[in-house]
Amino acid sequence: ATYKLLLLPGDGIGPEVMAGVQTVLAALAETGLAHFETEADLVGGSAIDAHGKPLSNATLAKADAADAILLGAVGGPKWNGVAYEIRPEAGLLRLRKDLGLFANLRPAICYPALADASALKRELVEGLDIMIVRELTGGVYFGEPKEITTLPDGSKRAVDTQVYTTAEIERIAHVAFDLAGKRSGRVASAEKHNVMKSGVLWKEVVTAVHARHYAGIELEHVLADNCAMQLVRRPKQFDVLVTDNLFGDVLSDVAAMLTGSLGMLPSASLGAVDARGTRKALYEPVHGSAPDIAGQDKANPIAMIGSLAMCLRYSFGLGEAADLVDGAITAALAGGARTADIAGDGSKVLGTRAMAETIAAE
Ligand code: NAI
Ligand code: MG
Numbered sequence: 001a002t003y004k005l006l007l008l009p010g011d012g013i014g015p016e017v018m019a020g021v022q023t024v025l026a027a028l029a030e031t032g033l034a035h036f037e038t039e040a041d042l043v044g045g046s047a048i049d050a051h052g053k054p055l056s057n058a059t060l061a062k063a064d065a066a067d068a069i070l071l072g073a074v075g076g077p078k079w080n081g082v083a084y085e086i087r088p089e090a091g092l093l094r095l096r097k098d099l100g101l102f103a104n105l106r107p108a109i110c111y112p113a114l115a116d117a118s119a120l121k122r123e124l125v126e127g128l129d130i131m132i133v134r135e136l137t138g139g140v141y142f143g144e145p146k147e148i149t150t151l152p153d154g155s156k157r158a159v160d161t162q163v164y165t166t167a168e169i170e171r172i173a174h175v176a177f178d179l180a181g182k183r184s185g186r187v188a189s190a191e192k193h194n195v196m197k198s199g200v201l202w203k204e205v206v207t208a209v210h211a212r213h214y215a216g217i218e219l220e221h222v223l224a225d226n227c228a229m230q231l232v233r234r235p236k237q238f239d240v241l242v243t244d245n246l247f248g249d250v251l252s253d254v255a256a257m258l259t260g261s262l263g264m265l266p267s268a269s270l271g272a273v274d275a276r277g278t279r280k281a282l283y284e285p286v287h288g289s290a291p292d293i294a295g296q297d298k299a300n301p302i303a304m305i306g307s308l309a310m311c312l313r314y315s316f317g318l319g320e321a322a323d324l325v326d327g328a329i330t331a332a333l334a335g336g337a338r339t340a341d342i343a344g345d346g347s348k349v350l351g352t353r354a355m356a357e358t359i360a361a362e
Contacts, residue, residue, distance in 0.1 A: 003316055005036045006066035008043040008059075011079075011088060012289025013299035013352075014072025020301030020356030021070060021308050024325060027360035033321040034312060039066075043095070044074025044088035044289075054091025063095060064280075068315040070307060071095075071284040076291045096136065099280040101269035102168070103175040104136040104248065105310070106286065108235075108255035108265070113333040114342055117260035124235060125258050131183065131240045132255055133176040134248025136269060138168045139198075141245050162198045164244065169205040171272060176242035177214040183239055186218045190227040190243040190251065202244065228254055261341040262287040263300025266307035268314055281315045283307040293340075297351035300339040302329055305359055328362035335362075 009018035018040075028034050041059045048054050054074065063069050074088040084090075095101075110118060110128035118125040143161035150156055173189075180187045189206045193199035203221055210219045222230065224247040230237060231254050243251060256265055265287070271280035285303030293299055306329060313322035337358045338347045350358065 002035045002037055003067040004065070005038045005311075006062050006069045007038055007040040008063075008069060008071045009040065009046075010043050010072040010074040010289065011045040011076050012073055012291050012294040013287075014044075014074070014289055016294070016297065016299050016352045017285065017301040017304035018070070018072045020305055020352060020359075023353075023356040023360045024305050024308060024328075028321060028325070031321070031324065033324065034316070034318050043071065043091045045076055045079040047091060048079055048082060048086060048088065053086050054088050055094050060095070060098060063099060063282075067278070068311050069095070069282040070304075070311060071282055072304065073285065073287060073289040076289050076294070095282060096269055099282065100137065100271040101280060101282055102135060102137040102272070103172055103268075103270040104134040104252075105175075105179070105268040105270065105314070106132045106134065106252045106255070106265065107267075107306075107310075108132065108252075108259050110259050111264075111330060111333050113330075113336075114260045114264070116344070117342055119257040120232065120235070128235055128258060130235065130238045130255055131179055132248060132252045133172065133179065133240060133242040134252055135164075135168065135172045135244050136248075137245075138164055139245035162196065162244075162246070164198045164201060166201070166205055169202055170209055172242060173206045173209040174213075175270065176240050177210065177217050180217050180240040181214070185216065186220070186239040188220045188222050188227070188238055188241050190222050190224040190241060190247055192224050192247075193221075194223060198244070206242070224251070227251060231255055231258070256286065261300060263303055263339065263341045264306070265303050266305075266310050268307070268310045270314065279315070281311070283311040283315075297353055298340050299352045300341050301352050301356045302339075302359075305329060305356065325359075328359045331362040332358045 009015040079088050108130045110125040115122040115126045140160050140162040143163035148158045176187050191199035191202040193203045269282045273279045309322045309325040312318040339355050340349050343349045
């Protein structure tokens with residue numbers, strides 16, 4: 001089959017790391033394992049420059065029609081002055097919201113060659129392979145009311161509201177259990193049922209989904225604060241970790257620091273499975289547009305290329321092609337290939353292009 005991929009390189013280092021994806025796609029086409037029709041379009045600051053807004057309706061329509069979307073990064077100092085509603089990040093938020101991308105998958109993998117770059121000791125992180133599944137379109141970031149009001153004495157009162165429904169928790173729980181079935185078969189669910197009603201419901205619904213559909217999977221409940229501690233104390237105890245929007249934001253950043261550089265971390269944002277058995281999906285590196293190194297061939301393309309591997313795996317079920325790409329990243333690192341962000345003393349530093357070519361060759 002030929003799949004339609006929409007490439008949204010975006011701003012700053014976005015186009016540079018996306019070029020790395022195209023290098024790897026060309027190598028993949030030669031293997032005969034995966035063929036893609038690609039189309040590129042603008043998002044973020046580059047779209048503001050061209051159309052006056054960070055995501056045009058035409059681009060959104062293309063995103064809706066594509067089999068999957070790969071996005072580089074958006075934003076940068078050039079657009080600091082634009083109105084809040086049309087800032088570059090608003091384009092990305094609209095894409096996530098309008099496509100209903102409720103499940104954010106963030107792997108934290110420690111490559112053996114980079115274990116010494118972790119915030120933790122080598123023996124704690126060597127072989128680490130965690131998948132954090134974060135709920136992305138609900139919870140306290142979206143719940144109403146959300147406001148700051150002024151009290152009679154002139155001081156203020158701020159309100160954010162944590163809201164979750166059974167349906168929202170069920171669908172993210174399914175994503176986590178399905179993933180665990182293809183991995184080690186273990187899920188940890190993090191909430192705070194001891195102090196939050198949303199935590200009580202979260203635990204109840206995850207427990208029910210598990211009992212009804214996933215007898216073969218091991219489920220453990222962990223309080224979110226304890227989970228943060230365990231991630232630093234003994235991270236390899238976790239495989240799939242499912243949690244809400246707020247706790248997921250924090251816990252995935254903690255997990256990220258176990259693995260080395262921001263330039264290494266891919267992510268996937270998935271929507272619901274539709275009647276045809278397909279789902280909307282957007283793949284992007286965790287990092288931003290890195291204006292400090294943009295345009296200098298210094299960016300690490302591994303997070304972006306790893307996002308392509310996730311796309312092959314989760315959107316198209318091309319496990320063999322995905323393993324090939326992941327394996328090529330591991331092999332390139334094992335062979336000593338380093339961009340500046342992951343270079344140790346004395347290692348030879350490659351630019352963005354050379355790193356992508358090394359991975360493509362592997
Ligand atoms: P950033 O992730 O762009 O950069 C943070 C630091 O990490 C910088 O020193 C940068 O050089 C380095 N870095 C990031 N990616 C790298 C890579 N692939 N290789 C080597 N080094 C890398 O975060 P920052 O500086 O807070 O934000 C810069 C801009 O990016 C802002 O406009 C921000 O709003 C935007 N941003 C966009 C995101 C997205 O598109 N999803 C996510 C985060 C930030
Ligand atoms: Mg965050």
